[in-house]
Amino acid sequence: xxxxxxxxxxxxxxxxxxxxxxxxxxxxxxxxxxxxxxxxxxxxxxxxxxxxxxxxxxxxxxxxxxxxxxxxxxxxxxxxxxxxxxxxxxxxxxxxxxxxxxxxxxxxxxxxxxxxxxxxxxxxxxxxxxxxxxxxxxxxxxxxxxxxxxxxxxxxxxxxxxxxxxxxxxxxxxxxxxxxxxxxxxxxxxxxxxxxxxxxxxxxxxxxxxxxxxxxxxxxxxxxxxxxxxxxxxxxxxxxxxxxxxxxxxxxxxxxxxxxxxxxxxxxxx
Amino acid sequence: xxxxxxxxxxxxxxxxxxxxxxxxxxxxxxxxxxxxxxxxxxxxxxxxxxxxxxxxxxxxxxxxxxxxxxxxxxxxxxxxxxxxxxxxxxxxxxxxxxxxxxxxxxxxxxxxxxxxxxxxxxxxxxxxxxxxxxxxxxxxxxxxxxxxxxxxxxxxxxxxxxxxxxxxxxxxxxxxxxxxxxxxxxxxxxxxxxxxxxxxxxxxxxxxxxxxxxxxxxxxxxxxxxxxxxxxxxxxxxxxxxxxxxxxxxxxxxxxxxxxxxxxxxxxxxxxxxxxxxxxxxxxxxxxxxxxxxxxxxxxxxxxxxxxxxxxxxxxxxxxxxxxxxxxxxxxxxxxxxxxxxxxxxxxxxxxxxxxxxxxxxxxxxxxxxxxxxx
Numbered sequence: 001x002x003x004x005x006x007x008x009x010x011x012x013x014x015x016x017x018x019x020x021x022x023x024x025x026x027x028x029x030x031x032x033x034x035x036x037x038x039x040x041x042x043x044x045x046x047x048x049x050x051x052x053x054x055x056x057x058x059x060x061x062x063x064x065x066x067x068x069x070x071x072x073x074x075x076x077x078x079x080x081x082x083x084x085x086x087x088x089x090x091x092x093x094x095x096x097x098x099x100x101x102x103x104x105x106x107x108x109x110x111x112x113x114x115x116x117x118x119x120x121x122x123x124x125x126x127x128x129x130x131x132x133x134x135x136x137x138x139x140x141x142x143x144x145x146x147x148x149x150x151x152x153x154x155x156x157x158x159x160x161x162x163x164x165x166x167x168x169x170x171x172x173x174x175x176x177x178x179x180x181x182x183x184x185x186x187x188x189x190x191x192x193x194x195x196x197x198x199x200x201x202x203x204x205x206x207x208x209x210x211x212x213x214x215x216x217x218x219x220x221x222x223x224x225x226x227x228x229x230x231x232x233x234x235x236x237x238x239x240x241x242x243x244x245x246x247x248x249x250x251x252x253x254x255x256x257x258x259x260x261x262x263x264x265x266x267x268x269x270x
Numbered sequence: 271x272x273x274x275x276x277x278x279x280x281x282x283x284x285x286x287x288x289x290x291x292x293x294x295x296x297x298x299x300x301x302x303x304x305x306x307x308x309x310x311x312x313x314x315x316x317x318x319x320x321x322x323x324x325x326x327x328x329x330x331x332x333x334x335x336x337x338x339x340x341x342x343x344x345x346x347x348x349x350x351x352x353x354x355x356x357x358x359x360x361x362x363x364x365x366x367x368x369x370x371x372x373x374x375x376x377x378x379x380x381x382x383x384x385x386x387x388x389x390x391x392x393x394x395x396x397x398x399x400x401x402x403x404x405x406x407x408x409x410x411x412x413x414x415x416x417x418x419x420x421x422x423x424x425x426x427x428x429x430x431x432x433x434x435x436x437x438x439x440x441x442x443x444x445x446x447x448x449x450x451x452x453x454x455x456x457x458x459x460x461x462x463x464x465x466x467x468x469x470x471x472x473x474x475x476x477x478x479x480x481x482x483x484x485x486x487x488x489x490x491x492x493x494x495x496x497x498x499x500x501x502x503x504x505x506x507x508x509x510x511x512x513x514x515x516x517x518x519x520x521x522x523x524x525x526x527x528x529x530x531x532x533x534x535x536x537x538x539x540x541x542x543x544x545x546x547x548x549x550x551x552x553x554x555x556x557x558x559x560x561x562x563x564x565x566x567x568x569x570x571x572x573x574x575x576x577x578x579x580x581x582x583x584x585x586x587x588x589x590x591x592x593x594x595x596x597x598x599x600x601x602x603x604x605x606x607x608x609x610x611x612x613x614x615x616x617x618x619x620x621x622x623x624x625x626x627x628x629x630x631x632x633x634x635x636x637x638x639x640x641x642x643x644x645x
Contacts, residue, residue: 168323169359172352173373173424183372187363 031251038248039241046245054220055228056249060257062136062224063205066143070151070200075193078155079185083164093156100149107145108213111138115214138215139222143204150199158192159185198261205254225250274298276428276460279331279338281319283312291315291484292329297428300458304465304475304492308503312484313464317430320462321353334427347376352424355432358417360405366392366416367401373424391419395449411442415449422457429454431463435470447473468496468507480504498551498641505551511609513550517542522550522640526586526606529574533584535638542642549641554612556637559602561621562587562628570628585632590625593618604631 039046046052081092099107115132116122125131132138166188170180186193208226215222217231225246232243278296285291291312297303307313318324320333322344330339333351338344344351352373360369370388375381389401395415397408405413414434421429434450435443451474454461465471471478471492478495480488480503488500499505505512513533515524520542522533533550542548562570567589574587588604595601599614602623611631613621623629 165357165359166361168321169353170361170372170376171347172321172349173420174347174350174376175372176347176376179376183364184361188361190363 034244034247034251037240037244039244042241043245043248046242047249049242051219051223051228052242052246052249055223055225055246056253058136058139058220058223059205059225059250060253062139062143063201063207066140066147066204067151067197067201069140069144070148070204071193071197074148074151074196074200075155075186078152078196079159079181081152081156082159093153096149096152098149099145104142104146104207104209105213108142108210111142111145111210111214115141133214134216134218134222136215136221139211139224142210142214143207146207146210147200147203150203151196154196154199155189155192158189158195161192162188194261198258201257201261202254205250205257275332276301277320277331277333277462280329281316281326281331282328283315283319283324284327285315289484291481293479293481293484293486295331295462295479295486297460297462299460301477302454302461302463302475304463304471304478305481306465306468306471306478306504306507307481309466311481313481314432316481317353317432317462317464320428321351321430322349350424350427351430352421352426352428353430353432354414354417354421354434356434356437358405358410358413360413360416360420362405364405365401366397366403366405366408369405369416370401370420370423373420377424387423388419391423392416394453395419409442411438411446414438414442414446418446418449418453422453422459425457426459429459429461431461431465433465434463435465435467450474466507468509472496498639500641509554510551511554511557513607513609515548515550517546517548517640517642518544522548522638524607526588527571527574529586531586533633533638534635535640536635537639542640546642551639551641552633552637554601554610556633557609557611558632558634559604559611559613559617559621560630560632561623562630564628567626567628584635584638585630588629588631590623590627590629592625593623602629604629 077092077096081089081096084092102110112133113119114121115125115138117126117131117133122131122133132141162185166184167180170184175183205224206226207224208230211222211224212227212230217223217227219228223231229243229246229250232246233240275296276299280294281291283291289310289312293312293316295303295316305313305316315324319326319338320331322338325343326338326340328340330337332338333344333349336344336348360366361372364372367385367388370391371379371381371384374384374387379387385401389398392398392401395418397412397415397419400408400412400416405416408416418434431450435446438446447470453459454474463470463475475492477490478488478492479486480495480501482501482503488495488504495504496508499508499510499512502512513522513524515522515533517523518532520534522535524531524533535550562573564570564573570587588606591603591605591608593600593602596612599612599616600618602611602613603609604611609631621629
């Protein structure tokens with residue numbers, strides 16, 4: 001292939017490479033240690049046990065539904081925050097960030113306090129036959145609770161950076177509010193939406209603490225991959241082989257999903 | 271409302287304790303009105319109000335039959351007022367064709383029709399075949415052409431041009447100016463053009479409005495305003511010298527370094543009584559400059575005072591403030607009174623003057639125009 005001219009790289013202090021590589025190693029080495037423990041002989045058998053398959057299916061299903069819910073309610077919230085007065089926006093941003101700093105366990109407890117049978121809301125749900133705790137729906141709710149902030153913050157930043165000039169131009173050209181949203185606001189925030197969806201999905205599929213407390217660990221109903229892995233590690237009489245195999249399966253699955261999402265751009269239409 | 275006017279009314283915007291914009295304006299159908307003024311005079315505020323981005327604090331404007339006031343905002347979709355500024359603001363995620371088609375689609379045209387019409391517009395602005403490109407693949411001038419096509423394609427009731435040529439290089443600016451002139455006339459688009467360049471106003475506009483410190487200080491046909499500037503700003507914008515003085519026997523009188531000075535004009539100023547304020551206007555290129563007889567400042571001044579009894583007519587002693595390059599020569603700024611003189615390069619060399627030097631300045635009566643009234 002013929003060489004093409006390239007711009008000189010931006011000048012950076014070479015020393016930046018040292019902490020940068022340290023950071024990378026810090027992230028990659030534990031994964032390598034994990035992969036090193038994989039027992040390749042039994043790998044296939046371990047990941048195809050009915051329990052593993054059902055946990056993977058449940059994880060993918062709940063994380064996808066949770067991500068979808070996050071997009072449906074999170075993108076509008078992000079746009080509202082981005083276009084709110086700055087005082088209102090900063091309050092809203094803090095509110096949205098709280099679940100991020102809360103230990104997920106505490107989030108699970110909080111969800112249980114709100115929707116559990118001991119609260120008025122929970123009682124009402126019970127009577128309506130819609131008791132939430134320890135159901136698959138509870139898994140999704142726990143995931144939405146911990147993943148939504150990632151999506152909102154990412155999208156809000158993108159919408160705010162895009163500014164209002166293009167929207168005003170669209171309005172001046174006669175576009176209504178919905179057309180402006182669909183053809184200008186959302187496409188301009190596409191990169192932020194994709195990044196938000198990736199973060200949101202990754203957080204949802206890895207969710208453990210809130211799920212454990214609010215949804216429990218019932219195989220086939222609420223036992224997602226992280227809970228299955230935890231159970232495998234703690235399980236009496238079971239070796240670490242299956243646990244590591246499950247972890248690897250989760251890792252690969254998430255990587256595949258993220259690669260697919262990266263190629264996608266919402267709102268791009270002719 | 272006068273049916274001929276697309277825009278008419280008065281816009282009042284109080285921006286702070288010290289600054290209030292209060293301007294009456296009217297734009298006739300198909301007319302281009304230039305708005306000039308120093309920065310911070312309120313030109314952009316005026317455009318923001320007309321574009322519906324800012325509510326006026328008082329006054330009332332009618333835009334094409336719809337009322338706009340403090341209480342009454344225009345429905346943005348029905349407003350049909352399109353602004354085109356220095357930044358073309360083309361939608362970066364759409365192709366050039368989709369950008370031009372955007373307004374047509376918003377107006378309810380089918381996609382195919384909108385695209386056909388968009389291609390036609392691209393052809394009109396000299397960009398036939400560029401429809402598939404993304405805006406970022408085009409040059410600044412080409413982007414401005416697309417923005418113009420996109421604006422005109424929606425057949426706006428009012429087009430607001432906010433310094434559309436400022437960020438372009440001179441050659442591109444000239445091309446776009448020609449394009450604007452042609453397309454505004456062809457489409458009969460009522461336009462308000464905000465510019466700092468008297469040349470743009472002269473090339474594009476029919477009438478002109480001068481806004482200074484929130485007030486309209488002059489309005490009229492562009493030619494008339496530029497030829498008879500009412501304020502120092504307009505004179506400077508039009509490139510004219512403008513001296514304030516007192517009328518005496520139909521002539522301009524004033525002083526230069528304490529020496530009485532008279533400037534007559536061959537064009538009789540109407541209704542000019544002794545003691546009235548009067549402004550002498552003349553072109554820098556018509557002003558003559560020569561070295562003073564005495565090259566030292568004190569000597570030259572003494573000489574000038576001694577000669578003052580003869581009351582030098584249209585000629586006086588001045589001091590060079592600065593020289594700046596101008597096409598084909600130099601512009602020499604002198605004081606008292608402050609004015610500019612354009613001289614060809616050969617003369618600059620022959621004069622051999624520097625800031626601080628005394629010079630003799632003169633202006634012939636046939637080049638002077640006297641305008642009555644205070645500045």
